[in-house]
Amino acid sequence: MLSIKNINTEYDVRDGLCEIINKLHEEGPVDSKVLESLTYYKIFHPIIFREYEEKILSVLGLFYKNIKPNDLFAFLLSGVGETHKKQYREYLTPVQASVRNAIEDQQFVSISAPTSAGKSFSLRDYIYEIEGDSVIVVPSRALIAEYIKTIRERFKNDKSVMISSFVDCVFKIRKLRRIFVLTPERARELFSENLNLNISLFFFDEAQVSEEKERGVIFDVLVRRVQKFFPNAKLIFAHPFVDNPSAQIKKHSMDEGKSYSRSYPHSTVGKAFIYGHANKEDYYFSPYYESGHLIRNSIKLDEKFESVAFNGEMSVLVFVSKSSIYRGDFIKDFRKYVDKFNVVKDKNAVKIISQVEELLGANETNHRSNLVGLLRKGVVIHHGSVPLDVRFLIEDFIRAGFAKICFATSTLAQGINMPFDIVWLDNMRMQGISEEDKALAFKNLIGRSGRLSKELKFDFGYVYTKNPKLLIERVNSSFSLSEISILDQEVDEVTDEKELISSILDGSFNNEFNLPMSKVERLSSQESIENIKLILELVYVGGFGEKLFGSNNKQNRVRLKDALFNVYCISLGRELFDGETNVFNTAIDIFILVIQGRSFKEIVGIRYNNISRRGEARTSFARFSQPANKLPDSSLVNSFSLFKSDVRVKDVSYDAIVFDTYDYMDTVISFSLSDVLMGAFSIYHNFTKDNNALKMIELLKYGTNDTTHTLLLRYGFPPDEIKELTEYIDSITEDNIIFKPDVLNGSEQVKELVEWYLP
Numbered sequence: 001m002l003s004i005k006n007i008n009t010e011y012d013v014r015d016g017l018c019e020i021i022n023k024l025h026e027e028g029p030v031d032s033k034v035l036e037s038l039t040y041y042k043i044f045h046p047i048i049f050r051e052y053e054e055k056i057l058s059v060l061g062l063f064y065k066n067i068k069p070n071d072l073f074a075f076l077l078s079g080v081g082e083t084h085k086k087q088y089r090e091y092l093t094p095v096q097a098s099v100r101n102a103i104e105d106q107q108f109v110s111i112s113a114p115t116s117a118g119k120s121f122s123l124r125d126y127i128y129e130i131e132g133d134s135v136i137v138v139p140s141r142a143l144i145a146e147y148i149k150t151i152r153e154r155f156k157n158d159k160s161v162m163i164s165s166f167v168d169c170v171f172k173i174r175k176l177r178r179i180f181v182l183t184p185e186r187a188r189e190l191f192s193e194n195l196n197l198n199i200s201l202f203f204f205d206e207a208q209v210s211e212e213k214e215r216g217v218i219f220d221v222l223v224r225r226v227q228k229f230f231p232n233a234k235l236i237f238a239h240p241f242v243d244n245p246s247a248q249i250k251k252h253s254m255d256e257g258k259s260y261s262r263s264y265p266h267s268t269v270g271k272a273f274i275y276g277h278a279n280k281e282d283y284y285f286s287p288y289y290e291s292g293h294l295i296r297n298s299i300k301l302d303e304k305f306e307s308v309a310f311n312g313e314m315s316v317l318v319f320v321s322k323s324s325i326y327r328g329d330f331i332k333d334f335r336k337y338v339d340k341f342n343v344v345k346d347k348n349a350v351k352i353i354s355q356v357e358e359l360l361g362a363n364e365t366n367h368r369s370n371l372v373g374l375l376r377k378g379v380v381i382h383h384g385s386v387p388l389d390v391r392f393l394i395e396d397f398i399r400a401g402f403a404k405i406c407f408a409t410s411t412l413a414q415g416i417n418m419p420f421d422i423v424w425l426d427n428m429r430m431q432g433i434s435e436e437d438k439a440l441a442f443k444n445l446i447g448r449s450g451r452l453s454k455e456l457k458f459d460f461g462y463v464y465t466k467n468p469k470l471l472i473e474r475v476n477s478s479f480s481l482s483e484i485s486i487l488d489q490e491v492d493e494v495t496d497e498k499e500l501i502s503s504i505l506d507g508s509f510n511n512e513f514n515l516p517m518s519k520v521e522r523l524s525s526q527e528s529i530e531n532i533k534l535i536l537e538l539v540y541v542g543g544f545g546e547k548l549f550g551s552n553n554k555q556n557r558v559r560l561k562d563a564l565f566n567v568y569c570i571s572l573g574r575e576l577f578d579g580e581t582n583v584f585n586t587a588i589d590i591f592i593l594v595i596q597g598r599s600f601k602e603i604v605g606i607r608y609n610n611i612s613r614r615g616e617a618r619t620s621f622a623r624f625s626q627p628a629n630k631l632p633d634s635s636l637v638n639s640f641s642l643f644k645s646d647v648r649v650k651d652v653s654y655d656a657i658v659f660d661t662y663d664y665m666d667t668v669i670s671f672s673l674s675d676v677l678m679g680a681f682s683i684y685h686n687f688t689k690d691n692n693a694l695k696m697i698e699l700l701k702y703g704t705n706d707t708t709h710t711l712l713l714r715y716g717f718p719p720d721e722i723k724e725l726t727e728y729i730d731s732i733t734e735d736n737i738i739f740k741p742d743v744l745n746g747s748e749q750v751k752e753l754v755e756w757y758l759p
Helices: 004-009 013-027 032-044 046-059 072-088 094-105 119-129 141-154 186-191 207-211 215-229 247-251 305-309 322-327 329-338 347-360 370-375 388-399 435-446 468-475 498-506 517-523 526-540 551-572 578-595 600-611 654-688 691-702 707-714 719-726 741-745 748-757
Strands: 108-112 133-137 161-164 177-182 199-204 234-239 259-263 270-276 282-285 316-319 379-382 405-408 422-425 460-465 729-732 737-739
Touching: 004 032, 013 032, 013 046, 032 046, 032 270, 032 460, 046 072, 072 094, 094 108, 094 119, 094 259, 108 247, 119 141, 119 199, 133 186, 141 161, 141 177, 141 388, 177 186, 186 215, 199 215, 207 215, 207 234, 207 247, 215 234, 215 498, 247 259, 270 468, 305 460, 322 329, 329 405, 347 370, 347 388, 347 600, 370 379, 370 388, 370 654, 379 388, 422 435, 435 468, 460 468, 498 517, 517 551, 517 654, 526 551, 526 654, 526 691, 551 578, 551 654, 578 600, 578 654, 600 654, 654 691, 691 707, 707 719, 707 729, 719 748, 737 748, 741 748
Parallel strands: 108 234, 108 259, 133 177, 133 199, 161 177, 199 234, 270 460, 316 405, 316 422, 379 405, 422 460
Antiparallel strands: 270 282, 729 737
16 A cells, blocks of 8 residues: 555556555455545545545445445445345445344354444344344443434334333333343343343443453453353344454353354544644644654645634544543633634524533523533533433534534543544543553544445544654554453452452352342341431331431431441441542432432532532632542542632532532442442341331432332433423323323423323
8 A cells, every 4th residue: 555645646546546446345444554545545636536436435345325336346346235235124334244144143242343334233233123132231321322312213113112221121011022221230130030031132332341440340240140141142242443352252151152253354434644743733644654653754734734623614522631621621722713613503502502501500690511601602521420411412412513522531432423523632641551441442532533424425534633653552552352251360359349259250149139148148237237227217207308308307317327328338348438438428418319309400509509608708718529439449548629629619610510410420329329228228128028128229229209200210211301291190000101191282302202102
């Protein structure tokens, strides 16, 4: 392949393109250099490139882009696409067809392919057609939402398929095939004997999470339990940019005679790489050639790339650190462009912005949100601590083409289908323990550059950096999965996961209570029983919350917090460190507000008023509040505050408290505390048969004991819509849900939500 310098100056462009077409025809799109060459041919020689574009799309296997080819060569190759169409009812690429064949023929499949290869499409399409229940396991709640949206669209007219984001079996009056989309943490509930599920397939997307120190334990525990409880189910693992996907088969001792694994280097979207030199000029460069970033091997742009990138006509993902978003200085270098953007006027965009403002409880007087203010200019903030409902709206905003700039952290690298014209690397700091981890996250991130469209054209995107040398190192590094499960590796004596790992390996994990047997034994102690008895008395005796809510019951709330703290410490078998204690106490304060019926925005407002000392002198300093953090965490020894001690109350960020509150509700309460506390109350009920313990489990799981509300949540309705939907309920049980006739006179939102549930 020619260097980009030669592509720019090559006299016979047609010969160069013909050489690439022949190479692609023989080998397929397996070489990143080839995709890069196509990109630069299209940039430097667009008119000639157009003559060959139809042939190029055919050898890339993008048959769906050109179902009626005019070119003879493209017509001959289209026969492959037509064969796939007859067999699978879709124009699959060769990679997609290969994956589809594998999952039909084998019980265990582990594959790797770049972000744009469409591997998930093949797997989803297979799930649509099989019988039996299916489980899709993804690493984040954001990916849950994306999958559910896609699958519900596919089954919108099929009332025999129910898609759920948590494990439950309601609507029993219908004979349903169930598709669960879950995180590894939520998938723990699949193993209840009461569910009577017929699961024929498990699809683990973004399965490289198995390599993470903490979540890898949960992931591998899930895989082991799936093998034990569902021995006949298909297990499919998908990863991006992994050299040895077969490791998933080996580490879990799956039958290699029933297995298929392959790493597909194929890609169909090109990349143009640009770097900003210290001499204030910008250059095209190649990361795939030795010294490709040196000026002598690069091509200077005619103008500064930022003037093109930030002209408001292209979508730009600017990768920034989460800490810069919390501090607010992420926008410093881009303010001059944002200030020039016009306020968004499109009515659909304005509607989304209003919904975001309402969910956050933001306003221009007391609760000023930078996130909302920027959204009005078509500028988005996206990271893992943005409340999920807000994140969904923001992603709709991006997909609709309203976003000019998206300031994002590595959350967008986690498989979310959110492509941009440009990925702008404001920094290169990636999460991960090893350089391999960071390189994988980096490849995922730059995979967001370039949109694979349905148009008859070769698609490409841009990647901009100020550190081309580091980019080259990461682009060309490899990532291999360990062939030994994290469960079978040597465990540090002080690790917080040691007890869980040991219980899985020695068979002492208690499936009834979803806890290691050693924890069950500690939680069965007299001390634990006495604390749980006190908790139930404070919450339920005399009527729900009568001893807990209101200004007169402050001391009882302290007693409740202390009792819950004691139970949690008993479960761990150790005391919490100072930092952990602060996190626990704040989480319980928020939990009490939740069960009191406070909305998310109300809770944020209460915390904001407290931390910013509302009503006090604006010259005073922000009140101490430990940031959210998963529990237990034995590294969280010391106390430290969300805001530095010298931050004035007038400078307290409303958005930072929004993000922190969401993390407390999602990471600490729902993820860290609920499983242990629900297990504790289950153990107590097992001893005492006290039904208040079951009510407490329900409270921890759903945040309410209102039967109608909990059932609506179990049926899959969004929490924010429950209050309005309740007005239209005629009757609701685990078996059936019946709406009043006037539900069809409700809002469009209500009608859309209930349509699938109507007879």
